Amino acid sequence: MTASQPVETASREVGLTEILSASSKAPKAPPKMAQDNTALLLIDIQHLAEPSYHLKNAVEAGLPEDAVRAALSDYEVRFNAAVVQAARVLDAARAAGIPPIHVKIQSMSDTGRDTGQLHSRLGWNFPPGSAGAQFLEPTKPINGEIVITKTASGAFTGTGLDSTLRNMGIEHLIVVGFLTDECVETTIRVALDYGYVTRVVSDATTTYLMESYHATIGKLASYGFALTADEAIKEFASLSATA
Secondary structure, three states, X not given: OOOOOXXXXXXXXXXXXXXXXXXXXXXXXXXXXXXXXXXXXXXXXXXXXXXXXXXXXXXXXXXXXXXXXXXXXXXXXXXXXXXXHHHHHHHHHHHHOOOEEEEEEOOOOOOOOOOOHHHHHHOOOOOOOOHHHXXXXXXXXXXXXXXXXXXXXXXXXXXXXXXXXXXXXXXXXXXXXXXXXXXXXXXXXXHHHOOOEEEEEEEEEEOOOHHHHHHHHHHHHHOOOEEOHHHHHHHHHHHHHHO
């Protein structure tokens, strides 16, 4: 081979994640995760996300119950599994001294007049005390934990969440809850834009359609914005041990 001849390289398959990573030039290292700058954000783990809530509404609307149960069966399995994992992460956060912040959809008034425009147009009105607004038992707040209510998709929209986190000195957010491609994704993207180092616990969230779940989690994971429940629990334990 002469100096003028091109060097042949072996071809190999290249994934889209690898291509996107190649576009990252001199990324800035995030602040180190510590016990006093980390919080667990629990998004909409309440009755309105449960399969049983949708079953009741669909049957009352005249849809055949057997068909509705069949259509909800896959979501029900995934939802229940995600709640279990979210509860494990919550227990680990509490044990490590990581503050949980519970977010739920609920209007401030009994009439729901303060509900955000999008939810209002969709007929999603959840006044205090309504069935849909109730937290699920495995992850409900205990005395002294912060609760943020919202009437929009994102947890930052129309709430004091950002100022609350900044007052607490929070820089890292670990996120669990529902729905992956709706309120969870919206909240995470705003949190990232606001400068919080944010990651979703991939097995402590889900959404109605499996393909939507995979698309959302896959994209977040490709940027390093996802971890598993086991990984989150391990990280919390290490923070507790070094505190």
